[in-house]
Amino acid sequence: MSSIAQTPTWSDDIAEIYYKNCSSCHHDGSIAPFELMSYTDAVVWAESTKHVLEENEMPPWPADPDYREFANQKILSDTEKQLVIDWIDNGTPEGNLAAAPLPPVFEPTGSLLDTIDLTVAIEPYTLQSNLDEYRWFVIPNPLNETVYVNKVEVMAGLPEVVHHADLNVDLSTNSYNNDLADPLPGFNNSVGGPSVSYQINAWQPGGGIARYPQGWGIRVDPGSYFIIEIHYGPGGIGLTDSTFMNLQFVKDTPENEIREIVNQWYLYDSAPVLTDGPLEIPAYEVKTFHQQRGPLATDWSLISICPHMHLLGKSYKVWAVDPDGNEIPLIDIPQWDIHWQKFYTYINPLKIPAGSWIYSEGVYDNTLLNHDNPNNPPVDVYRGLRTTDEMFLCYFIYSEYEEGDELIDMTEIIELQEPEPVNVIDYNALSWTILPNPATDWVQITTSNKINVLENFSLFSADGRKQTLLIDEIYNNKMRINVSHLDAGIYFISNGTSSLRLVISSR
Numbered sequence: 176m177s178s179i180a181q182t183p184t185w186s187d188d189i190a191e192i193y194y195k196n197c198s199s200c201h202h203d204g205s206i207a208p209f210e211l212m213s214y215t216d217a218v219v220w221a222e223s224t225k226h227v228l229e230e231n232e233m234p235p236w237p238a239d240p241d242y243r244e245f246a247n248q249k250i251l252s253d254t255e256k257q258l259v260i261d262w263i264d265n266g267t268p269e270g271n272l273a274a275a276p277l278p279p280v281f282e283p284t285g286s287l288l289d290t291i292d293l294t295v296a297i298e299p300y301t302l303q304s305n306l307d308e309y310r311w312f313v314i315p316n317p318l319n320e321t322v323y324v325n326k327v328e329v330m331a332g333l334p335e336v337v338h339h340a341d342l343n344v345d346l347s348t349n350s351y352n353n354d355l356a357d358p359l360p361g362f363n364n365s366v367g368g369p370s371v372s373y374q375i376n377a378w379q380p381g382g383g384i385a386r387y388p389q390g391w392g393i394r395v396d397p398g399s400y401f402i403i404e405i406h407y408g409p410g411g412i413g414l415t416d417s418t419f420m421n422l423q424f425v426k427d428t429p430e431n432e433i434r435e436i437v438n439q440w441y442l443y444d445s446a447p448v449l450t451d452g453p454l455e456i457p458a459y460e461v462k463t464f465h466q467q468r469g470p471l472a473t474d475w476s477l478i479s480i481c482p483h484m485h486l487l488g489k490s491y492k493v494w495a496v497d498p499d500g501n502e503i504p505l506i507d508i509p510q511w512d513i514h515w516q517k518f519y520t521y522i523n524p525l526k527i528p529a530g531s532w533i534y535s536e537g538v539y540d541n542t543l544l545n546h547d548n549p550n551n552p553p554v555d556v557y558r559g560l561r562t563t564d565e566m567f568l569c570y571f572i573y574s575e576y577e578e579g580d581e582l583i584d585m586t587e588i589i590e591l592q593e594p595e596p597v598n599v600i601d602y603n604a605l606s607w608t609i610l611p612n613p614a615t616d617w618v619q620i621t622t623s624n625k626i627n628v629l630e631n632f633s634l635f636s637a638d639g640r641k642q643t644l645l646i647d648e649i650y651n652n653k654m655r656i657n658v659s660h661l662d663a664g665i666y667f668i669s670n671g672t673s674s675l676r677l678v679i680s681s682r
């Protein structure tokens with residue numbers, strides 16, 4: 176006897192999956208370029224959704240959950256994924272819409288911290304380029320005593336353009352001098368980063384507030400400089416960003432009981448840690464590198480881990496081996512994606528005993544099969560700070576182990592979190608996106624602007640000739656364009672002040 180699976184419907188099975196796992200980014204004013212806040216939204220995006228689920232691209236969580244689960248894990252279970260795919264394959268039946276769950280409500284809010292001890296803010300910066308921009312802003316530390324940072328809340332000034340915002344401390348005056356030498360606020364990362372520095376936090380949209388156990392914190396001494404490092408995604412030229420970060424310090428804990436947290440790139444990309452360097456990836460090659468470092472001098476309580484590569488990165492796997500030869504899996508990112516890098520937090524602080532070694536394997540793909548390859552034709556790529564150079568680093572956030580650390584429930588600490596706070600968005604400023612890209616039959620342009628300015632858009636082929644723009648449909652701040660008549664190749668869509676690249680793939 177075989178049981179016939181019932182076809183899933185929007186109202187009974189699917190709506191809650193979308194609202195729980197997708198809407199936090201896919202709602203008006205958040206980072207995703209379109210909404211998944213209704214049955215209609217889900218139907219419009221059904222085909223691409225099936226694709227991103229099959230490829231494990233959404234929700235974005237590049238770490239393999241079978242290798243290591245994390246406290247801040249946001250993924251669909253296999254059952255949920257299959258339900259959505261079955262629903263799409265069966266023609267997206269709506270069920271009983273009147274009985275469907277209601278979409279979540281996202282109110283723009285201010286800070287979610289109960290107290291703020293220090294706000295570190297960039298000087299408002301007007302984006303100079305329509306391509307990716309990497310900018311470092313220097314803020315002299317105004318405090319005259321040592322503090323330990325327990326919480327960091329990032330308020331992105333332009334949530335749709337700020338792709339990463341990291342907080343570092345520079346103990347030298349290098350960055351400060353670089354800033355002085357540049358007439359605009361901050362300086363460009365092509366002149367190099369801070370020299371004697373460590374990281375406090377790495378944030379990306381959806382990342383929420385970084386929180387550590389009570390009484391634990393990252394040390395900041397007087398006389399240092401805060402550095403806010405921001406990666407601006409494409410399409411933001413002319414917009415002004417005013418990102419800031421709210422810090423909460425360890426208080427009410429006697430100095431000698433404070434648990435100092437270290438945030439360090441324990442694995443880095445030169446000898447002796449990089450065992451098969453130098454980090455050079457010849458054009459048209461896929462190349463594998465290894466790192467090893469040890470033995471640890473003390474027991475560690477490892478809180479979080481954050482591997483870092485650039486555009487040619489393909490995979491990054493990290494593990495420890497303890498003195499008895501037992502392997503401790505730390506993280507595996509089988510499909511590296513530069514757009515989604517974050518600190519992954521362990522469910523409980525993970526004990527790594529003194530005497531252990533840390534190992535890694537990283538693969539880089541400098542062929543044209545890598546869609547993120549910035550060079551066509553490929554060129555030889557070397558180690559460096561620019562996004563088109565490569566890096567091979569892994570950050571570790573840890574403290575010296577104390578008995579009982581493995582009982583601390585990091586999920587509980589993280590889940591204090593409420594929905595992502597959204598800074599006030601300037602809807603008169605125009606930023607915009609094109610999706611899908613590459614495209615075959617149609618693309619959707621989404622602008623951050625509520626006012627209808629969509630008719631200013633025009634389409635150009637790579638040789639600069641204007642092409643007919645076939646508008647299918649305009650709704651709110653979205654416009655759907657038919658591109659099925661265009662030959663495969665590279666095009667540009669312009670809104671009069673900025674333009675974005677559109678790739679039409681061969682059909």
Ligand code: HEC
Nearest residue numbers: 196197200206207208220223224227233234235381610611
């Ligand atoms: C953490 C934020 C976030 C979450 C959660 C999220 N998305 Fe996305 N999604 C994005 C962003 C940003 C994009 C734009 C493309 C990009 O930058 O990767 C996107 C793009 C997409 C696309 C278009 C991909 C393409 O290239 O055509 C689809 C489809 C999609 N998301 C579906 C979903 C579904 C379904 C879920 C829930 C199961 C989900 N997303 C959860 C942020 C998110």
